[in-house]
Amino acid sequence: MNNLIKKTIDKWGNSQGIRIPKDMLSKIGIDNPVGQTVEIDVKGNSLTIQKKDSRSALQKRFENFDVEKYFKENGSREVDWGKPVGKEVF
Template structure:
């Protein structure tokens, strides 16, 4: 257990977390490792966030709903004649 103070940091409040504490939750690179904050009653819980795959990182700002609205398509795609036991 570590006793520390919350201090003003611009218009927000900040909390310094020692490296030894971050090491315990496997946060090694503070520039790349994200953390999740959760409130449970009067407890603030800090957990290391799961890593996103490279593909998820590339699409993290992609707005799927906006894309669908902007690219509506009512066209039918012809996939050729049936070749097996298709239902259509």
């Protein structure tokens, strides 16, 4: 299947832009493009656009964390923060 399309470069403020069709973005795993990080590289007379992971370091650390399993193994979801030290009465 041929993925070649022709697009016109438009001026956006002080930059230039090309609108990429949604179906093309979906083919590279970008279903929600707003805020998606991409890497753009120049190779010869071509531009290459690749999807990059937009998750924060904290999100990556917890990607396989199973909260239900954690609480089953460690008991209650309540946390004992100790006695009040000020006016924080609940």
